[in-house]
Amino acid sequence: MGGDRVKEGDAVLLYGGRRTYLIRAVERGGKYSFNEGVVRADDIIGRSYGEEVVTHLGVRFKLVRPTLLDIVYRAFARRTQVIYPKDAAFIILKCGIGPGSRVVEAGTGSGYLTALLAYFVRPSGTVYTYEVRSEFAEVARRNLRLAGLLDYVVIKEKDVRDGIEERDVDAVVLDMADAWLVVGHAFGALRSGGTLACFLPTVNQVEKVVIEAVRAGFVAVEAVELLLRSYKVKAGETRPELRMVGHTGYLVFARKP
Ligand SMILES: C[S@@+](CC[C@H](N)C(=O)[O-])C[C@H]1O[C@@H](n2cnc3c(N)ncnc32)[C@H](O)[C@@H]1O
Structure with missing residues (x-):
């Protein structure tokens, strides 16, 4: 936790689609597969929290910094x-x-x-x-x-x-x-x-x-x-x-x- 941009190793919440997903630690080169499609780690790392990423199926998710809960x-x-x-x-x-x-x-x-x-x-x-x-x-x-x-x-x-x-x-x-x-x-x-x-x-x-x-x-x-x-x-x-x-x-x- 800390900083405005997503760093490698950070936990990130993806809000959007039908469900909310948590990536425990974003790893460079990684791919994350959800019901709404696949998101690439390289599209997440370096982005600011609040920005969007788009899955290969075109579904948009907002990047949100996770809380302790x-x-x-x-x-x-x-x-x-x-x-x-x-x-x-x-x-x-x-x-x-x-x-x-x-x-x-x-x-x-x-x-x-x-x-x-x-x-x-x-x-x-x-x-x-x-x-x-x-x-x-x-x-x-x-x-x-x-x-x-x-x-x-x-x-x-x-x-x-x-x-x-x-x-x-x-x-x-x-x-x-x-x-x-x-x-x-x-x-x-x-x-x-x-x-x-x-x-x-x-x-x-x-x-x-x-x-x-x-x-x-x-x-x-x-x-x-x-x-x-x-x-x-x-x-x-x-x-x-x-x-x-x-x-x-x-x-x-x-x-x-
Ligand atoms: C309901 S769980 C606790 C859950 C925990 N509060 C949590 O939020 O993850 C109860 C735990 O108490 C442990 N336990 C039961 N009797 C114990 C004892 N006499 N000494 C130490 N641990 C004990 C059990 O093995 C079990 O893991």
Whole structure:
């Protein structure tokens, strides 16, 4: 990311046609094939963002610089359930995560949430992420490298139920099935005023985490759910889309006093 013109190695979004496409890294001499035809890398490299390229079938695409979300949600490999942007964004805000933050995360999964956390702790913070399955840790490592965020992450191939090694961290973020077993470790790892955030797909997990959080000594324990509804906008006919993602998960937050 950076600069007004597309450089070799850049990620580029192509808007137009029936779909939007992401090229992860434009390679000189490369050809990219879509339903709407083929685009040559040499027609993209050196162009300004906002300009158009035309496929061999005559379909026009605008070159758009991708955002972090474009890269994570369009280019990352997905081997596990992953966090939704609406939930990740609220976690980041509630935990006060910003440049310099030290954050513990478990499990890493495909590294989607790890990447979003890493982006916000840059340039001086670190995400310590625990993953018990090495194949997922490897997927996450590749994804983070692709996004240029691996330098801000320490991937720990460990079972977080055995303990959290870091101390005085600003936040602990858990997205794993039995998060309540880690709440006590999270209390030990957090600094005073630090925040625990748990993403939990079912209400019985919420109850277990909240009971454990209160028992551990956390305060300001709360459970919330975020619903996101998209709209179909057309003059005189604007209304909610007929389909929506009805459920992702619940969020539990708690503060260490
Ligand atoms: C739903 S996925 C996490 C997805 C991740 N938040 C993302 O956005 O890509 C849950 C992950 O937690 C890992 N996990 C489950 N229990 C764990 C444990 N005790 N310690 C470390 N990782 C664990 C699983 O292997 C799985 O990869």
